[in-house]
Structures are given as C-alpha cells and as structure tokens.
Amino acid sequence: MQIQRDFYLQQLIDGKQNGLIKIITGIRRCGKSYLLFTLFYQYLKNSGVTEDHIIKIALDDIESADLRDPLSLYKYVKAKMVDEDLYYILLDEVQLVARFEEVLNSLLRMDNADVYVTGSNSKFLSSDIITEFRGRGDEIRLYPLSLSEYCDGTGLKPYEAWKDYYTYGGLPHVLTLETEKKKLDYLSNLFESVYLLDILERHRVKNKSEFEDLVRIVASSIGAPTNTAKLSNTFKSVKKVAISYNTIDKYLGYMQDAFIIEKATRFDIKGKKYIGSLAKYYFTDMGLRNAVLGLRQQEESHIMENVIYNELRRRGCKVDVGIMEQRYVSKDGKWQRKQLEVDFVVNEGSQKYYIQSALAMPDEEKRKQEMASLLRIGDSFKKIIIVKDDIKPWTDENGILTIGLMDFLMGDTKDLNI
The missing domain is CATH 3.40.50.300 (P-loop containing nucleotide triphosphate hydrolases)
Incomplete structure (x- = not known):
C-alpha cells in the first residue's frame, strides 16, 4: 500500500x-x-x-x-x-x-x-x-494522515472512514492493522515505548506517573480553555497531588516539542492582541489521544474540533482561539460583559478567516448561538461555520458560509473559496 x-x-x-x-x-x-x-x-x-x-x-x-x-x-x-x-x-x-x-x-x-x-x-x-x-x-x-489521505489509503468514502479515522487516528501503520484490539495495542505500546520514553529520557523526568497523569488530563480536555493554574488545581482536587505551575508548564512544553500536542493561544479579535494565560491544547493524532484514555470520553463535538484544528495546521495555517466581548443589559438594568468565543482565528498567508465548529445546528436557536460571536466581528474577512451534516455549502445574508465537515476535510481552501 x-x-x-x-x-x-x-x-x-x-x-x-x-x-x-x-x-x-x-x-x-x-x-x-x-x-x-x-x-x-x-x-x-x-x-x-x-x-x-x-x-x-x-x-x-x-x-x-x-x-x-x-x-x-x-x-x-x-x-x-x-x-x-x-x-x-x-x-x-x-x-x-x-x-x-x-x-x-x-x-x-x-x-x-x-x-x-x-x-x-x-x-x-x-x-x-x-x-x-x-x-x-x-x-x-x-502531520499524520489527513482524512483525505486516509481515504486514499483505505479506499473508503469520507463518511465511511470518519468514525475509524477519529478513533484510531492517522499514523500510517494503523491502516495495515485489521482489528480494533491490534490498533489500540499498537497505539498504546507506541505511546509508552516510543513517545513517552523519548520525553522521559531526553528531559530526565523523574516522576513518570505525574507526567502520565498530566497527559491524560490534557487528553480529556481537548478544546477546553485551560492554563497551568487550572491544571494544578485539577491535580490537587482529582489526584490529590500538589504540582507546581512551573513543572506543569515544563511538561506541556515537552509534549509540544515532541509534537504530541499543539497550543492555540487566545486572541482578542476586536483589540487585535493576545490576551491572558488561557489556551487550548489539541492532540496531533486522535488515535494516540484515544489510546491514552482507553477510548473513554469519545465526545464527537470535541473530537471534530480537534480534527478541524489539525487540518488547518496541516495546510500550513496559523491558528488561534478568538475572543469577542459582548456588552448587554441584564434583567436588573445593569450593563454586563461576557466573552464569546470564536473557535479558530485562521491566518493563511495574507488571508484571514474565522471558523466555528458545530457538530449540529438542529434549530434556529442553535444557529444563533453559533453565529453570535461571528456577527460581532467588524472586519470583512470570511466567516465560516463547519457542521457535521452533509449539506451543500451556502452563504446567508450576513455573509456567513456554512459548509459540511467532509467538504472541508476533503477539499482545500481554494476549493471552498475561503
């Protein structure tokens, strides 16, 4: 093959x-x-x-x-x-x-x-x-195989390949293995004997269990904003272990240097600046992430977001997490502020576009929720909502393009006019 x-x-x-x-x-x-x-x-x-x-x-x-x-x-x-x-x-x-x-x-x-x-x-x-x-x-x-490359290698159509792809990932050898057990054994052994061992030996990490716990915590919270303080508190509350911010920061750096995870920083779209310490972490390969968790926490919405992030990075794009501030009057008549998130602020050369990942938009209320942050962006760059449904791409009266996940993953930015 x-x-x-x-x-x-x-x-x-x-x-x-x-x-x-x-x-x-x-x-x-x-x-x-x-x-x-x-x-x-x-x-x-x-x-x-x-x-x-x-x-x-x-x-x-x-x-x-x-x-x-x-x-x-x-x-x-x-x-x-x-x-x-x-x-x-x-x-x-x-x-x-x-x-x-x-x-x-x-x-x-x-x-x-x-x-x-x-x-x-x-x-x-x-x-x-x-x-x-x-x-x-x-x-x-x-990067590991994209969905398009995965389909080329297996002969499957995108929707036929999707579940296996997001479960077992895109490391090429996985395609040669026939059963779920063989695939999971391969991924688990690979993580333990290659990736983890590389990091522990290279950086002389003494506390293996502590490092493995952090990997699992990050794997269980892909797409969720976090920072060293939050992760430290998680160790205290769940693992009953105190681990310093500096140690967590170093461990995250080791994982990034080994290309296991990538970090997406928060960007204030209106203020045009990076803000705060919160960031999102995504796994470079979903099969490794799932093997680390033993196939637990298979939330398709978060997995879909991770896959979209990986595809954007594979295409050479710079990807941040966007933040928009919303001001509104509360029920008691006072002005309030809240932050709305744009999943991805994408820079590809001189082009910029904004993307929301939405597993489904079954009704108008859900659509308004996904559009809320996009509608508050004042510039004229393309705004996109990616849904899992197999739909014909269409643009609404606000200029927001809605496309299906497979069209995005199997095409490229030129094909989709973004």
Whole structure:
C-alpha cells in the first residue's frame, strides 16, 4: 500500500536547490522516512536524476553504523561526489550522528550539494532546529494522515472512514492493522515505548506517573480553555497531588516539542492582541489521544474540533482561539460583559478567516448561538461555520458560509473559496 502524500512532496520539490537544508520534522511514525526515501526518491529518479547522484543514507541501519561518526559521514559523502554536477543528499535519522550540526553546515557550504534530512523527536525537535539552523534550514512539518489521505489509503468514502479515522487516528501503520484490539495495542505500546520514553529520557523526568497523569488530563480536555493554574488545581482536587505551575508548564512544553500536542493561544479579535494565560491544547493524532484514555470520553463535538484544528495546521495555517466581548443589559438594568468565543482565528498567508465548529445546528436557536460571536466581528474577512451534516455549502445574508465537515476535510481552501 502506497499513500501519495502530495502536499508534502510538493514542498520538498519546491525547496530544491534553495540553498537551505530541507528538514522534515513531525511526530514519530508519521511517515518522514517514507516521504524522503520512497516518495521523494522516486520523484528524483522519474525526473531524470541518476542513482549515483542521489546519496541516500539510513543512519539507523546497522550497515551505516560507521557513518554515525561525523567526520566519517562527511568524508563518505564527499567521496561520493566525484564531479561538479548536483548531488541530492538524503539523510534519515541524522540525530544519530554526533555533532550532526557540524556535518550539515559543512555540506551546506558545498555548491553542488542539495541536502534533505529527517530526525526523530527524541533529539531532533523543532526547537533544536530553530537554534541550530536559524536562517539555514527549511522546515517541512509532517502531520499524520489527513482524512483525505486516509481515504486514499483505505479506499473508503469520507463518511465511511470518519468514525475509524477519529478513533484510531492517522499514523500510517494503523491502516495495515485489521482489528480494533491490534490498533489500540499498537497505539498504546507506541505511546509508552516510543513517545513517552523519548520525553522521559531526553528531559530526565523523574516522576513518570505525574507526567502520565498530566497527559491524560490534557487528553480529556481537548478544546477546553485551560492554563497551568487550572491544571494544578485539577491535580490537587482529582489526584490529590500538589504540582507546581512551573513543572506543569515544563511538561506541556515537552509534549509540544515532541509534537504530541499543539497550543492555540487566545486572541482578542476586536483589540487585535493576545490576551491572558488561557489556551487550548489539541492532540496531533486522535488515535494516540484515544489510546491514552482507553477510548473513554469519545465526545464527537470535541473530537471534530480537534480534527478541524489539525487540518488547518496541516495546510500550513496559523491558528488561534478568538475572543469577542459582548456588552448587554441584564434583567436588573445593569450593563454586563461576557466573552464569546470564536473557535479558530485562521491566518493563511495574507488571508484571514474565522471558523466555528458545530457538530449540529438542529434549530434556529442553535444557529444563533453559533453565529453570535461571528456577527460581532467588524472586519470583512470570511466567516465560516463547519457542521457535521452533509449539506451543500451556502452563504446567508450576513455573509456567513456554512459548509459540511467532509467538504472541508476533503477539499482545500481554494476549493471552498475561503
């Protein structure tokens, strides 16, 4: 089974010979090696690049053990470059090389070398890349399979695939497993033996149970505004354990660096500024989230919101949580204030749009509730409500577009005119 990940492949193609190191990052087991060594390699060969001008090294292979020495790797690559023609250098699991930063910077100085690398999350995180390769690296962020890619891989139609997709997630290996038990066992073992172990070892976290408890708390509250104070209070009230704000903040940072979760910050739409400490956290893969919780708390509304967030991020959008203040007169005649939430404030290049996620809008009262915050936004950017129902997209007299979830997930922003 070969899944065509054209969105990411095109980014690699667009980055050819741009003078930067192309760095593929993302949660472990989401297909980084496959993208580089299979899809991009096939593209190069089909484009007429000869095999002797593609230097492909899997550094986690036992045959490449000697090349994990930085000087040996550099000399090996240099010896392969026997003429002045362009060479494509593909290095998988480059973090296994000691002082790999020096190797990559040395390769970058070679005029006829175009360098592409992947790295595992345990030692090769986005924060590391920003520090080591500022201005010299072109990061391609790889996410688990989108619903569209999932359907391509399984042959299922979107509504047929939806329940399995939001239950077991989009890590490619899941598609090869037949039973629910095999899928859940795989995801649970993967989290324990790969993701969790990576974080504990990398950051020398001493209290494993405390960290696991925080992961479960975040998993159980996807899409709910929270902060370190709230999470600390949850530990005190539910777990009967005192854990400091600083420790919680560090743990959340570890999870973000490992690409397990992402943070969406609150943005004051009217004041055009970021506000307060409250934020929302979303899981990069719903299968991992559900495995952490043992398939408990399957609230489709929150899961749908998480999936929409992931799809927006996959498309390269910057996503915040919007806040609009509403002033109204109470029953006793006094002016009151309350905050209305816009699920997502989305920036895609020069374009901005606002999105509400609504599992269903069975009546006019529910529709008014979902529209309330959107109607108070004073600018002219597109405003959208995404519902699970299979409906024909339509725009009301206020300019608010309502579309079905599958149309959004299976299309792109250009298809939907947003």
